[in-house]
Amino acid sequence: MNPEKLHFIVIDDSKLDCFIAEKIIQNTGRNESINTFQLVTDALNYIKGLSNHNGKTIVFVDIQMPVMNGFDFVESFEQLPLDAKSHYVIYMLSSSINENDIAKVRGYSSVKQFLNKPLTGKTMATVLEDN
Incomplete structure (x- = not known):
C-alpha cells in the first residue's frame, strides 16, 4: 500500500x-504539493x-519572523472555521530553544509540536510517521 500523499506549506522569512x-x-x-x-x-x-x-496539509511555520511571527499565524489560523482548520497539522519551528516559546506552543490546540530548525530528513521522517 502506498502511503498517502500530503500537501505541505512552509512559512519562513528565510528563502x-x-x-x-x-x-x-x-x-x-x-x-x-509544496507551497x-x-x-x-x-x-x-x-x-x-x-x-x-482535499487531503491533509502539514504546515511548518517559523516562530521568529518580522511583521507577523509564527504565533501571530497560529492565532489567526485558530480563528478560522473548524471545517477549514481540520485539514491542517501545524508544526512550529525555531532555531532557538526558548522554554517560553515551547510552553507557549503547547497552549495552542492547532499546533501539533515544536521542532528545531533547520528541518532535517530525520525530523521529516518523524513528522510523516505521526501523519
Whole structure:
C-alpha cells in the first residue's frame, strides 16, 4: 500500500530555509504539493482561499519572523472555521530553544509540536510517521 500523499506549506522569512525544507519534503516522495511563503499574511490568504481542500496539509511555520511571527499565524489560523482548520497539522519551528516559546506552543490546540530548525530528513521522517 502506498502511503498517502500530503500537501505541505512552509512559512519562513528565510528563502534559504524555505528552499531546504522544500528539498527535504520532496525527498520523502510523499508530497502532493509544496507551497512556501515568506510572509504570514500570504500564507493565511492562501489557506483562506482554499475552499475545496482535499487531503491533509502539514504546515511548518517559523516562530521568529518580522511583521507577523509564527504565533501571530497560529492565532489567526485558530480563528478560522473548524471545517477549514481540520485539514491542517501545524508544526512550529525555531532555531532557538526558548522554554517560553515551547510552553507557549503547547497552549495552542492547532499546533501539533515544536521542532528545531533547520528541518532535517530525520525530523521529516518523524513528522510523516505521526501523519
